[in-house]
Amino acid sequence: MTTPCIICCAITGSLPRKEDNPAVPITIEEQIESTHEAFEAGASMVHAHVRNDDQTPSSDPEKFARLKEGVEKHCPGMIIQLSTGGRSGAGTARGGMLPLAPDMASLSVGSNNFPTRVYENPPDLVDWLASEMRTHHVTPEVEAFDLSHILNAIRMHEAGILPGKLYVQFVMGVKNAMPADKAVFDFYVQTMKDRAPDAQWCAAGIGPNQLVLNEWSIAAGGHTRT
Amino acid sequence: MTTPCIICCAITGSLPRKEDNPAVPITIEEQIESTHEAFEAGASMVHAHVRNDDQTPSSDPEKFARLKEGVEKHCPGMIIQLSTGGRSGAGTARGGMLPLAPDMASLSVGSNNFPTRVYENPPDLVDWLASEMRTHHVTPEVEAFDLSHILNAIRMHEAGILPGKLYVQFVMGVKNAMPADKAVFDFYVQTMKDRAPDAQWCAAGIGPNQLVLNEWSIAAGGHTRT
Ligand SMILES: [Zn+2]
Ligand SMILES: [Zn+2]
Ligand SMILES: [Zn+2]
Ligand SMILES: [Zn+2]
Structure with missing residues (x-):
């Protein structure tokens, strides 16, 4: 009995922008489709950051909620991991999405x-x-x-x-x-x-x-x- | 041929006060005498912090200068190491004593x-x-x-x-x-x-x-x- 390897796909990261790589998903819709592609390709976990419209990092719980809802619909069973990293905000704002219970x-x-x-x-x-x-x-x-x-x-x-x-x-x-x-x-x-x-x-x-x-x-x- | 062990004595540290240990040297005069005792007991290096009159940490180059002068006089050949640690100040104040060339x-x-x-x-x-x-x-x-x-x-x-x-x-x-x-x-x-x-x-x-x-x-x- 072998242990399956979990491939976690970090679809967006906290810093890269379209100028760096046109394939980086920035909008929630792009992120959901990118996650779906990773899921189809074998990823079983998604690590997600969200972005503002100007591509800068965000901690907005409403954005995280829409992303989570979309991934749950498109990628049933995929493990959803949300970032509490510090590039998108400071202090308790970093954990504002935790009540979404990812x-x-x-x-x-x-x-x-x-x-x-x-x-x-x-x-x-x-x-x-x-x-x-x-x-x-x-x-x-x-x-x-x-x-x-x-x-x-x-x-x-x-x-x-x-x-x-x-x-x-x-x-x-x-x-x-x-x-x-x-x-x-x-x-x-x-x-x-x-x-x-x-x-x-x-x-x-x-x-x-x-x-x-x-x-x-x-x-x-x-x-x-x- | 063996390598001698360097014993470095941190006479004061950045936090302990007389209330914690009456033997902690706080004034420059106490620090010089404490270093002298450590030197006589075999320490070949002193690691030094200086303090304000109220025992709080200080980065004052003038205090470091008086300490260095006293140790040089009382403990010839002892290696003098001054702290640039962050409890006594922030930013470049932490290195204000480096021109003393310890x-x-x-x-x-x-x-x-x-x-x-x-x-x-x-x-x-x-x-x-x-x-x-x-x-x-x-x-x-x-x-x-x-x-x-x-x-x-x-x-x-x-x-x-x-x-x-x-x-x-x-x-x-x-x-x-x-x-x-x-x-x-x-x-x-x-x-x-x-x-x-x-x-x-x-x-x-x-x-x-x-x-x-x-x-x-x-x-x-x-x-x-x-
Ligand atoms: Zn991340
Ligand atoms: Zn899809
Ligand atoms: Zn120290
Ligand atoms: Zn002495």
């Missing part, structure tokens, strides 16, 4: 540097997002930008702070955070195996590291993000 | 969570502090609160951004950052050996983890912080 939502449990700024996830915000996820039965995908974030996720899950099964994503290749490094990746995998054997993990490589991380994670028995 | 200064090269807030070290501030250290020939002690900080330090040193010999301190036991974890510590040591064999490293445990980290680092051939 299957999953991303959750950062630590802070780190991004290419030009600090990615701020202060402890009280992390605790609030986790409590909203408990209230609405949303399973977090923990976005681990560094090793301590993995240990923190395991500790929080053991303490009952993170609802559902533990699901951790290793994020690599972000400038000024963790590079796409095979020895570190192997240590991440071993850490999960040793300390959270019932958990699932996946990995995401940013930009040119995407295919590299796809290969590493599939070969190591993890799930993956496209 | 032997060393602490430097964070990434951001992370502290018990109740984000420890913010944005990339442009890190670059500015490093450039000030190059200008004034100050060797940084990189404070690594997470694994990516170690990799960043190695990369920056190879790129010529960090002056002097590479010296990295593993900081463990800070709540919401990296716990005092032996498997992680061993991976840190291996990472330094594999990727920066000419560098030196030390380790600091916060609070009750201090003696634990002293034992681990001395046993593994590193330097240590008291």
Whole structure:
């Protein structure tokens, strides 16, 4: 009996625009169709950000609601994961869509540097997002930008702070955070195996590291993000 | 031929007050005498923070200058390391003492969570502090609160951004950052050996983890912080 690999498709991301790639879906209608295509191609999870009309990041719960409704209709059974990442807003605005009770939502449990700024996830915000996820039965995908974030996720899950099964994503290749490094990746995998054997993990490589991380994670028995 | 162990004494720290421990040196005069005692007891490096009269953290270059002058007089040959940590101020105020050209200064090269807030070290501030250290020939002690900080330090040193010999301190036991974890510590040591064999490293445990980290680092051939 083998474990199926979950392919999670991040249809839009938080930054790329039509100028960067004309295929990036920006409107909700485009996002629903893009998700449908990924679903038909074998993706079983969608990771979603929403955008304003000018393509800038948004946290608007109404947009997330329309997207969720459309994906549920077009892609029955697909796991819907909404982003609570910090590019679209600050503070509790980041969790305004959690009452929609998506299957999953991303959750950062630590802070780190991004290419030009600090990615701020202060402890009280992390605790609030986790409590909203408990209230609405949303399973977090923990976005681990560094090793301590993995240990923190395991500790929080053991303490009952993170609802559902533990699901951790290793994020690599972000400038000024963790590079796409095979020895570190192997240590991440071993850490999960040793300390959270019932958990699932996946990995995401940013930009040119995407295919590299796809290969590493599939070969190591993890799930993956496209 | 064995490598001598450098014992670095952090005489004051950024937070403890007389109420917490009557022996904490707060005034410059107390700090000089405390450093002298540590020097006599075998410490070869002092890590210094300065304080305002009300015991709150300060970055005042004039206070650092008086401390440096006193330590040079009382403790000839002792390595003086001044803190550029973020509890005493924000932005470039954190590096206002670097023109004093101490032997060393602490430097964070990434951001992370502290018990109740984000420890913010944005990339442009890190670059500015490093450039000030190059200008004034100050060797940084990189404070690594997470694994990516170690990799960043190695990369920056190879790129010529960090002056002097590479010296990295593993900081463990800070709540919401990296716990005092032996498997992680061993991976840190291996990472330094594999990727920066000419560098030196030390380790600091916060609070009750201090003696634990002293034992681990001395046993593994590193330097240590008291
Ligand atoms: Zn995302
Ligand atoms: Zn469709
Ligand atoms: Zn310090
Ligand atoms: Zn003296």
